Amino acid sequence: MDEGCERAILVGIQLKGDDASTLMSSLEELARLTDTAGAEVVATTYQKLEAPNPRTFVGSGKAEEIAEMCHAYAADIVIFDDELTPSQQSNLEKAVPKDVKVIDRTALILDIFALHATTKEGRLQVRLAQNQYLLPRLRGMWAHLASNRMGGGVGSRFGEGESQLEVDRRMVRKRITSIRRELEQVSRMRETQRSARYASGVFKIAEAGYTNAGKSSLINRLAGADVLSYDKLFATLDSTTRKLVLPEGREVTLTDTVGFIQKLPTTLVEAFKSTLDEIRGADLVLHVIDASSPEREMQMKAVEETLQQIDAQAIPRITVFNKIDLVDDAQAAALARLHPGAVFVSAATGQGCDELIEAIARAATASEETMNVVVPFSRGDLVSLAHSKCTIIAEAFDENGANLTVRVPRDLLRQFEPYKTL
Numbered sequence: 001m002d003e004g005c006e007r008a009i010l011v012g013i014q015l016k017g018d019d020a021s022t023l024m025s026s027l028e029e030l031a032r033l034t035d036t037a038g039a040e041v042v043a044t045t046y047q048k049l050e051a052p053n054p055r056t057f058v059g060s061g062k063a064e065e066i067a068e069m070c071h072a073y074a075a076d077i078v079i080f081d082d083e084l085t086p087s088q089q090s091n092l093e094k095a096v097p098k099d100v101k102v103i104d105r106t107a108l109i110l111d112i113f114a115l116h117a118t119t120k121e122g123r124l125q126v127r128l129a130q131n132q133y134l135l136p137r138l139r140g141m142w143a144h145l146a147s148n149r150m151g152g153g154v155g156s157r158f159g160e161g162e163s164q165l166e167v168d169r170r171m172v173r174k175r176i177t178s179i180r181r182e183l184e185q186v187s188r189m190r191e192t193q194r195s196a197r198y199a200s201g202v203f204k205i206a207e208a209g210y211t212n213a214g215k216s217s218l219i220n221r222l223a224g225a226d227v228l229s230y231d232k233l234f235a236t237l238d239s240t241t242r243k244l245v246l247p248e249g250r251e252v253t254l255t256d257t258v259g260f261i262q263k264l265p266t267t268l269v270e271a272f273k274s275t276l277d278e279i280r281g282a283d284l285v286l287h288v289i290d291a292s293s294p295e296r297e298m299q300m301k302a303v304e305e306t307l308q309q310i311d312a313q314a315i316p317r318i319t320v321f322n323k324i325d326l327v328d329d330a331q332a333a334a335l336a337r338l339h340p341g342a343v344f345v346s347a348a349t350g351q352g353c354d355e356l357i358e359a360i361a362r363a364a365t366a367s368e369e370t371m372n373v374v375v376p377f378s379r380g381d382l383v384s385l386a387h388s389k390c391t392i393i394a395e396a397f398d399e400n401g402a403n404l405t406v407r408v409p410r411d412l413l414r415q416f417e418p419y420k421t422l
Helices: 020-037 060-072 086-095 105-116 120-146 169-199 215-223 266-271 273-280 296-309 329-338 353-366 377-389 410-419
Strands: 006-015 039-049 077-080 101-104 203-209 240-245 251-256 284-290 317-322 368-375 391-398 401-409
Touching: 006 020, 006 060, 020 039, 020 105, 039 060, 060 086, 077 105, 086 101, 086 120, 101 105, 105 120, 105 266, 120 169, 203 215, 203 273, 203 296, 215 240, 215 251, 215 284, 215 317, 215 353, 284 296, 284 353, 317 353, 353 368, 368 377, 368 410, 377 401, 377 410, 401 410
Parallel strands: 006 039, 006 077, 077 101, 203 251, 203 284, 284 317
Antiparallel strands: 240 251, 368 401, 391 401
């Protein structure tokens, strides 16, 4: 254990009718999130309940047990797997030793996002989500802040860069308004760039997938990019777009986006709307899945639910099982039977990447219309556009201009329509 590393106790509940394996999966993910935030898990506990206790989330006896565990394990922080109400958090803080912090899964995710946001837009999005989370908890967190129990470390990076933490509701609302205004300005710039990309007729591909499914590694392998890639949850937060040249010479764009996760807070989905718009505006979505994860079916479901949240479920999609090098032949065969049409790759070794590029090329071609056009010499710009953004099947010249048989992306059809021939 690193010197100075915070010691964390994780707490979950299993409600009536919930599957025990789902709880264990969620707690394992919470442990990975805790590790990503820089703390060490020293103990995990859970309780079966009919419903969350309105006062302390867990039962009063369990709350006392957690307090005893804090002493026994010299814990610095208790992290709950579900979102706590302000009153629950306040009551739990009174139950545990004075120097122990109490946070929930949402606060932990926001903390990690604060660590990993690198662009101005990403930092603004994190600050917006943090303040939206803080606002209803202001009364409960007041004593928490006044007594310096937040301290440093995990769960304390709220409002990073702010000179004053002790703010009232009016100040927090004012801050939210200010951040939203600034974010709108930055988002408009991104939208201008995105609109230019859309108007260019370039086929747009967006990666979507569970966090740590290997999306960044895959974009690096396919496009020869240099996107940050670590074996950590949410290593990549800001979206990144790279150019990919298909075998036929056609250029397409490939965008890596923020990973999804179980119980992704609604405030984050809203705050990262402009980033997630990269998915919604794509012509094709690569749903990247960690083939080696025992939780892959649950992870796929979480991604599908988020795609529905952002109205992206109808976009054409290729299911991509990554990390296939970590799966034995029998498992790979079973996955192929369960998911016909899926592509199996390894971003680490390159296995299957040629097949994926071929699948992308087929999807791009399916979005085009083949046309015969005669472009006059006065429209050399249109001939250049055909060469750079379309697929030339045949080309000849006569006194009328360039005679082209060309596959045209739907976004560019109107520009070629006046020169179409039978």
